[in-house]
Amino acid sequence: MTEDNPRSVVSAKDLCLTFETNDGPVHALKDVNLEVKKGDFVSFIGPSGCGKTTFLRVIADLEKSTAGEITVNGTTPENARLDRSYGYVFQAAGLYPWRTIEKNIALPLEIMGYTKADQQRRIERVLELVDLANFGKKFPWQLSGGMQQRASIARALAFDADLLLMDEPFGALDEIVRDHLNEQLLKLWARTDKTICFVTHSIPEAVYLSTRIVVMSPRPGRVTDVIESPLPKERPLDIRESPEFLKIAHRVREGLRAGHSYE
């Protein structure tokens, strides 16, 4: 970070979300307190059902909190959504098979009313950013799973939102492809100075990518540990064998173990 006091991008205070279901209330989030600053790369890790996706969805205004406060870019999640403050990347790439990669990326831009020339300029820039410069005319099914995920990241980047919300974007990919995409994502983050909120089940992925790791635990979904990473911004893959890396991974593992029920 170059700024001395980076601005808050997500600020949650005593945030709660309870779903009322036929089986009674489900406390998906309970008393979550968290500050995400501009330029942070924050990973959310925890067992199934601890509220990781729900928290991202509250930020994105796809769910409403039931108590506490949350601001996104200094305003309500609703205003932030209307201002198109974030791009959302899902676990499945979610590309339309009947549209080329270019046309998939263009879709949100068309909806937002960008001119054809502006759309084209943006498409070229984001395809370049995710290393798919020559693949714009291909259809999704002509690309590997990793390339499709990169295309979905390009789509989320196309309208220049400062905040990227990523929900297990590489969960379905094999480990070597995932390593490669992790490396590329870090480079992209360093180049663009985006703020990233990233959900994962993988300890190495969380430690490798993040400036901060948020460990969560279920029933009720809550934050049990927030770990500031001492690792440098520049991270070759073999940093994962360094003592500093292993120390953080150990702390994450201990945190997960403490909150795990082994059901």
Ligand SMILES: Nc1ncnc2c1ncn2[C@@H]1O[C@H](COP(=O)(O)OP(=O)(O)OP(=O)(O)O)[C@@H](O)[C@H]1O
């Ligand atoms: N729309 C809903 N209605 C009722 N309960 C829900 C709803 N959405 C989520 N939940 C519940 O809220 C809790 C948190 O779910 P959430 O999907 O946020 O967990 P998660 O940590 O992302 O899990 P996973 O790692 O499996 O994706 C779970 O118990 C889930 O069943």
